[in-house]
Amino acid sequence: MNLYDRRKLKNNIVIFFALVATAIGLGWLAVILGTLVYHGASGLSLEVFTHNTPPPATKGGGLLNAIIGSLFMTVIAVLIGTPVGILAGTYMAEYGRFSKITHVVRFINDILLSAPSIVVGLFVYDIMVAPLHGFSGMAGAVALAVLVIPVVVRTTEDMLALVPKELREAASALGMPLAYVIGKVSYRAARAGIVTGILLAVARISGETAPLLFTAFNNQFFNWNPFSGGMASLPAAIFFFALSPYEEWKSLAWTGALIVTLAVLALSIAARALASPRKAS
Amino acid sequence: MNLFCGRKADPVALRTASSRAVDSSISVEAESLMPAAGRRSVVDVALQGTAPAEQVAVSRAKTLDRFRTVDGTFRQLTRAAAISVLVILGGVILSLIIGAWPAIKTYGFGFLTTEQWDPVADKYGALAPVFGTIVTSLIAMLIAVPLGLLITLFLTELCPLWARRPIAIAVELLAGIPSIIYGIWGLFVLAPFLQAWVQPYLIDGLGWIPVVGNLFEGPPFGIGVLTAGLILAIMVLPFITSVSRDVFEAVPPVLKEAAYGLGCTTTEVVRHVVPALHARRRDRRRDARARRDHGGHLRDRQRAQGLGLAARARHHHIGDHRQRVHRSRGRPLHRRADRARPGPVRDHLHRAGRRALHADANRAPGRMRAGRAP
Numbered sequence: 001m002n003l004y005d006r007r008k009l010k011n012n013i014v015i016f017f018a019l020v021a022t023a024i025g026l027g028w029l030a031v032i033l034g035t036l037v038y039h040g041a042s043g044l045s046l047e048v049f050t051h052n053t054p055p056p057a058t059k060g061g062g063l064l065n066a067i068i069g070s071l072f073m074t075v076i077a078v079l080i081g082t083p084v085g086i087l088a089g090t091y092m093a094e095y096g097r098f099s100k101i102t103h104v105v106r107f108i109n110d111i112l113l114s115a116p117s118i119v120v121g122l123f124v125y126d127i128m129v130a131p132l133h134g135f136s137g138m139a140g141a142v143a144l145a146v147l148v149i150p151v152v153v154r155t156t157e158d159m160l161a162l163v164p165k166e167l168r169e170a171a172s173a174l175g176m177p178l179a180y181v182i183g184k185v186s187y188r189a190a191r192a193g194i195v196t197g198i199l200l201a202v203a204r205i206s207g208e209t210a211p212l213l214f215t216a217f218n219n220q221f222f223n224w225n226p227f228s229g230g231m232a233s234l235p236a237a238i239f240f241f242a243l244s245p246y247e248e249w250k251s252l253a254w255t256g257a258l259i260v261t262l263a264v265l266a267l268s269i270a271a272r273a274l275a276s277p278r279k280a281s
Numbered sequence: 282m283n284l285f286c287g288r289k290a291d292p293v294a295l296r297t298a299s300s301r302a303v304d305s306s307i308s309v310e311a312e313s314l315m316p317a318a319g320r321r322s323v324v325d326v327a328l329q330g331t332a333p334a335e336q337v338a339v340s341r342a343k344t345l346d347r348f349r350t351v352d353g354t355f356r357q358l359t360r361a362a363a364i365s366v367l368v369i370l371g372g373v374i375l376s377l378i379i380g381a382w383p384a385i386k387t388y389g390f391g392f393l394t395t396e397q398w399d400p401v402a403d404k405y406g407a408l409a410p411v412f413g414t415i416v417t418s419l420i421a422m423l424i425a426v427p428l429g430l431l432i433t434l435f436l437t438e439l440c441p442l443w444a445r446r447p448i449a450i451a452v453e454l455l456a457g458i459p460s461i462i463y464g465i466w467g468l469f470v471l472a473p474f475l476q477a478w479v480q481p482y483l484i485d486g487l488g489w490i491p492v493v494g495n496l497f498e499g500p501p502f503g504i505g506v507l508t509a510g511l512i513l514a515i516m517v518l519p520f521i522t523s524v525s526r527d528v529f530e531a532v533p534p535v536l537k538e539a540a541y542g543l544g545c546t547t548t549e550v551v552r553h554v555v556p557a558l559h560a561r562r563r564d565r566r567r568d569a570r571a572r573r574d575h576g577g578h579l580r581d582r583q584r585a586q587g588l589g590l591a592a593r594a595r596h597h598h599i600g601d602h603r604q605r606v607h608r609s610r611g612r613p614l615h616r617r618a619d620r621a622r623p624g625p626v627r628d629h630l631h632r633a634g635r636r637a638l639h640a641d642a643n644r645a646p647g648r649m650r651a652g653r654a655p
Binding site: 010019024026028031091095126264269 | 360367376427459
């Protein structure tokens with residue numbers, strides 16, 4: 001075998017493995033989604049959305065309290081985290097682009113963007129759960145909000161930085177003060193990107209389990225009071241049900257997993273679809 | 282409403298008055314002297330050439346005043362938000378340090394290296410979880426890095442253009458699946474599968490090896506570091522793919538085409554040209570900084586204007602080397618600043634080219650291409 005053949009062979013082997021690797025990557029996604037649908041779809045019925053989680057070893061029941069709890073905590077987390085994140089990102093990209101605060105915030109933000117979510121759970125446990133002597137839905141929402149902030153700060157800053165400075169200069173030349181330039185020019189140009197960031201943040205927190213275990217814990221029943229008593233959430237319900245020895249709970253865990261995954265994938269695909277035409281700016 | 286009794290048939294004033302929500306408590310005089318700041322009043326001023334200058338000045342002052350208030354408020358608001366982000370996120374780090382301090386003080390570094398966990402005797406060592414974390418992460422990396430790099434190779438070099446985006450998105454969707462789903466899937470699907478089909482053979486086949494064998498002893502449980510490592514590998518795969526894709530795509534096509542032109546195979550191009558671009562990566566970082574500081578997508582705009590690499594470098598006021606090359610254009614070849622010399626990119630290209638030449642010499646006549654069609 002001469003050198004030429006050897007090179008060609010080596011090339012073919014690598015190409016073969018590249019194909020195999022891609023097949024593994026895609027296959028894995030397909031297998032995961034397939035098992036979710038296989039195990040989860042059979043339990044998917046109207047009852048899941050209208051009934052609370054059942055007691056152990058009984059037929060029927062649904063995930064209503066978990067779904068409502070998840071929605072509640074996600075919405076509150078976004079309501080807290082998004083304004084703070086967007087305003088902070090605005091300061092970093094517009095008013096204080098070169099200030100010291102910006103550099104410090106950016107540095108810490110980058111650390112926390114990749115910090116394990118369980119650490120955030122511990123933090124909120126320290127500041128809310130331990131002093132108040134009890135789990136609460138609000139503590140869960142705050143933990144999720146702390147997870148939302150770094151994502152939103154980062155995307156807002158990046159997207160505002162992408163807005164061409166000529167647009168701002170034109171607006172300033174017309175006599176607009178900076179606040180109006182930001183509101184009427186920068187935000188409009190960067191809107192798609194900022195919304196994408198928020199969607200990604202929602203996708204990230206709606207599947208989080210670890211921070212909720214320390215803060216909102218779980219609840220077998222409906223809890224309307226967000227300030228005391230645990231609050232159920234889909235990921236936590238999946239976690240407890242999957243580890244339980246009861247078949248009924250396990251099948252509910254699969255159904256919950258299917259719901260969460262579909263919701264999260266829909267959110268991330270929506271975020272991507274929104275983000276792609278951004279290139280025009 | 283006694284608004285119109287003072288002056289008659291002034292169409293402009295009429296329009297002004299009717300276009301505003303007028304508070305009837307304001308007297309006619311005040312109204313005509315001081316039209317509330319707003320868009321309308323500008324129109325009025327333009328049309329009413331006779332309007333007193335004082336009136337214009339007042340309205341202008343009011344507008345400016347409002348601008349100043351709004352801008353100042355908004356500025357302070359965003360500043361407060363930035364500081365609160367700092368406080369919250371700093372608080373997370375601080376609470377970690379405060380929470381961990383007693384353990385650090387009591388056990389010191391030994392906390393990480395002792396195994397004993399005995400609440401009765403008040404002795405604690407975290408070696409077991411630390412070891413577990415390291416081993417599972419190691420297994421995950423051993424699997425995910427080659428897999429991710431191969432997927433990237435496929436995506437950037439082999440895949441037909443139309444399929445690139447869908448496949449890339451599909452791989453990145455793996456990152457979107459919540460971690461709890463990976464957990465439940467690993468527990469109910471992967472663990473039983475490994476227990477029945479993989480682990481018995483691993484134990485039979487590898488259990489006898491002296492040191493490594495320790496990892497493959499005992500009954501197959503399904504759950505364990507191997508399963509955890511596999512799950513973690515799937516979870517990090519999208520991150521590795523997307524980062525390495527950024528790196529691969531940062532290679533200017535010209536360089537790759539040059540290597541292909543010299544007869545390199547796809548593998549050789551990826552192996553020699555792509556890693557040679559540390560310099561290029563530094564450029565990217567500089568670009569990012571420039572983008573942040575100047576606003577706008579410098580690179581994209583310049584690409585749109587058809588500027589080449591050298592022009593881009595000059596435009597950034599950064600590429601000293603590029604400028605030297607530019608200045609030395611008139612000199613004889615061996616004195617030009619871009620004469621052949623060992624540098625990361627040129628060196629690798631050079632070697633790849635030499636190899637291709639050798640290959641050429643060995644080549645059987647009639648076969649022209651190694652790898653891909655030009």
